[in-house]
Amino acid sequence: MDPEDATTPELPGRHLGRAPRRSPALGLSEADHSRFLWQRARLLSGTTLSFAIAAELTVLLAVFAPGAMTTTGLGITLSLILMHLAAHVMLAGRPSMFRVLTAFGLGQAVMLVLWNDPAGKSAVATITAVIAIAGWGLGSVATILVSTRGETLILAGLFAATLAHLMIALHAMQTSVFAPLVLVLGSWAVSLAFGIWLNQTFPRIMRRISGIGGAYLAERQGSEREAQRHRDARLLHDTVLATLTLLAHSGRGVDENALRAQAASDGKLLERLRTGEEVHPQASGDYLLTTTEASAPDYELKLLRERFERAGLTVSIHGSANLSAYTHSGQAILLALAEALENVRRHAGVSTADVTLSETDTVVRAVVTDSGVGFDPNAERDPNRLGMSESIIGRVGEVGGTARVFSAPGAGTTIMLEVPR
Numbered sequence: 001m002d003p004e005d006a007t008t009p010e011l012p013g014r015h016l017g018r019a020p021r022r023s024p025a026l027g028l029s030e031a032d033h034s035r036f037l038w039q040r041a042r043l044l045s046g047t048t049l050s051f052a053i054a055a056e057l058t059v060l061l062a063v064f065a066p067g068a069m070t071t072t073g074l075g076i077t078l079s080l081i082l083m084h085l086a087a088h089v090m091l092a093g094r095p096s097m098f099r100v101l102t103a104f105g106l107g108q109a110v111m112l113v114l115w116n117d118p119a120g121k122s123a124v125a126t127i128t129a130v131i132a133i134a135g136w137g138l139g140s141v142a143t144i145l146v147s148t149r150g151e152t153l154i155l156a157g158l159f160a161a162t163l164a165h166l167m168i169a170l171h172a173m174q175t176s177v178f179a180p181l182v183l184v185l186g187s188w189a190v191s192l193a194f195g196i197w198l199n200q201t202f203p204r205i206m207r208r209i210s211g212i213g214g215a216y217l218a219e220r221q222g223s224e225r226e227a228q229r230h231r232d233a234r235l236l237h238d239t240v241l242a243t244l245t246l247l248a249h250s251g252r253g254v255d256e257n258a259l260r261a262q263a264a265s266d267g268k269l270l271e272r273l274r275t276g277e278e279v280h281p282q283a284s285g286d287y288l289l290t291t292t293e294a295s296a297p298d299y300e301l302k303l304l305r306e307r308f309e310r311a312g313l314t315v316s317i318h319g320s321a322n323l324s325a326y327t328h329s330g331q332a333i334l335l336a337l338a339e340a341l342e343n344v345r346r347h348a349g350v351s352t353a354d355v356t357l358s359e360t361d362t363v364v365r366a367v368v369t370d371s372g373v374g375f376d377p378n379a380e381r382d383p384n385r386l387g388m389s390e391s392i393i394g395r396v397g398e399v400g401g402t403a404r405v406f407s408a409p410g411a412g413t414t415i416m417l418e419v420p421r
Helices: 030-063 071-093 097-116 124-143 149-172 178-238 240-248 256-274 299-310 328-348 389-398
Strands: 281-283 314-319 352-359 363-370 402-407 413-420
Touching: 030 071, 030 097, 030 124, 030 178, 071 097, 097 124, 097 149, 124 149, 124 178, 149 178, 299 314, 299 328, 299 352, 328 352, 328 363, 328 389, 328 413, 389 402, 389 413
Parallel strands: 314 352
Antiparallel strands: 352 363, 363 413, 402 413
């Protein structure tokens, strides 16, 4: 049964075991509040059931003692005990006042049969059974009837009825009153104390959990904002800053119309970022602004090759792999591949680069190779530069992939990118 369903007629906690009136300071949503009420009611009713089972087991051990009861009395007692247990099981499933009173009435019936049986009037085992049912069996309802003033008044009436019945039974059985009375009062006191304790600590627990949830939410939102800033920084590095770099060098080696088209595309990107829209860049200067032709298997690679050919870098693609910008892994490897080629164009001092693609059942792989000036991969890099650490290594790492760089001064560079499918 859904604890958040407001139409449920007998939701645990809705009739019995209510928490104190909800305060706005608790800061909980209606769904969370209902869920906590559900859990609290289940704990209360489950404890009530545990106390009742303890009483019934004690009664069963006592009545099977030799000479404790007549055969007829034993049969009636066993039937009533089973009914009493069933009532408590139903009470634990869906607490209601009717089920509380039913369980209490059956417990009184068990007690009545015990002390009226001819064989048990003076038996120690029968007296023990009476104390158990009057204490834990009937007193178990004290756990669940402490949340409201009305429930407390009903509980007081049930307690008075139990004491009256106990005194009558002890008088009829001609036994001492003091010890049985202390044991029964102790059982009721334990049940009552547990119910009161849970009733008073419940709001504090709710506030504490709400505070933890609020702190977690704030931390998660902060992490998401930080991750978004990193993504935006990478995006600007891979796109707009690439265009600005060309402009700073007077666009040498790039067709004027291509440069204008790239700048216009960058302007569209900035506008969409300003309005909070997510975009999916295919490569530097090319973005997934429309879905035209996007279904072609080599569409993204075609854009990539054309982009760098316009910038003066000839890209030779060997092999094939499913590089789709519509998946996180595909988008990550495409953007990392674009940044690797951009590094070749800017720093390698060559006009050609090779891209080798392959895939297995679990991995998509792209290898970028150039025969340029190379560099020392172990040399300390400028922490303010995002190209290698963020736009390549960090990007594929976010999707569970790896980026390995093989290079040496004067020996060219090879970058191997791998992402899970």
